[in-house]
């Protein structure tokens with residue numbers, strides 16, 4: 001059987017404005033439809049030509065999206081339950097579908113009123129059992145006041161600091177680098193608000209060692225992609241970005257963060273080699289990486305687990321500007337969830353496509369040909385997608 | 392504003408059995424009767440050998456602090472006035488890890504490897520939470 005490498009492309013991207021609104025003006029569906037329409041236009045398609053939809057878990061159903069887009073013959077739908085790793089997993093499924101003739105043009109939408117509407121912390125408190133591993137959190141974490149992702153993941157950051165000597169300044173280097181990237185991105189919510197490491201260290205402690213500036217930026221917004229076969233993409237308007245490799249992975253156990261034999265293991269620990277092998281790339285080939293960044297340390301952890309550096313060396317790796325604008329491995333060139341907006345990691349793909357089309361304006365990574373996008377969901381599920389420039 | 396109720400575990404199924412032992416002031420974890428491996432959180436079968444059979448084996452109650460966080464800005468309304476507080480992960484002598492807290496240690500004094508032993512907090516007539524204190528040096532079953 002032929003490798004899926006390059007058989008499918010991202011042929012269109014779209015997104016709404018990212019905001020932190022006082023009240024929602026519409027529903028999640030409103031945002032997703034705006035992003036979907038923009039992506040369909042970007043691809044040069046008519047809405048009725050979309051025949052597959054992979055909606056985001058717990059937000060909207062394919063049926064609702066299809067009826068609003070006038071898709072009378074929806075041939076393919078399903079939903080990944082990998083949380084923040086779902087965009088990458090969905091793009092992979094879409095790629096398999098279009099490469100095998102199951103669908104022609106698959107829409108992958110995702111978005112929310114993540115600031116103006118129900119905040120993640122509220123959703124988790126109200127019904128944690130809806131998430132993977134949520135029953136364990138409810139029965140064994142919550143009674144001790146360990147009730148939020150910022151608290152769960154700060155414990156892993158603490159363990160890394162205790163084990164390897166990782167310092168607050170290393171976590172801060174991620175925050176500062178993402179903010180520096182955001183200064184060059186007109187869509188970033190925190191453009192115009194640069195920070196220094198001193199600003200980082202002075203920001204209030206939320207869940208030690210996590211400060212406010214370690215946390216991603218809850219936001220309102222949606223993004224969407226159109227995945228199309230390489231063959232069909234040739235006839236479309238936008239410059240298609242080939243999907244070279246993809247994989248998903250899970251830590252073991254996936255549903256409990258504190259009892260893993262290897263406490264630093266993540267989904268990307270397993271997924272990266274699989275995705276890179278499919279894509280036929282090595283780490284040195286990667287021109288930029290969009291790393292799912294719920295909190296700063298999870299960027300360091302993923303870079304280690306992906307093999308960009310040895311475990312324990314991630315703090316030093318991100319120090320000194322390596323991941324900042326103009327660095328050896330620019331990370332989160334849009335500003336990431338930390339400084340552009342938390343749009344479920346969908347915005348990481350929007351940015352990767354812009355970089356690989358050469359449309360990233362003043363933040364363009366010169367000569368970008370290979371980009372990697374990760375997803376990180378629930379208690380560490382992972383997805384890795386390798387995209388190419390098609391040039 | 393009324394204070395929100397603290398979240399409680401669902402006292403059913405296997406977690407209900409775990410907490411029923413805590414109510415008797417016994418810390419017990421599942422142990423596979425075939426391959427003898429300990430496990431927590433509770434599971435229906437053994438991930439190591441596949442066996443369905445297990446027992447609730449009594450823990451020594453001794454362990455060490457594995458990691459922790461110090462919550463300065465609580466995210467759950469029931470803990471709004473509790474900050475700062477420090478949820479901990481305790482690594483038990485049996486090898487399993489549990490989320491808990493160290494009741495007699497200020498957050499600033501927590502250290503990885505700090506030796507602790509179990510104590511029981513009767514939160515309500517229905518719920519007892521296992522918590523920990525600095526180890527006294529003695530060894531007795533929990």
Ligand SMILES: [Zn+2]
Nearest residue numbers: 423426437440
């Ligand atoms: Zn066994």
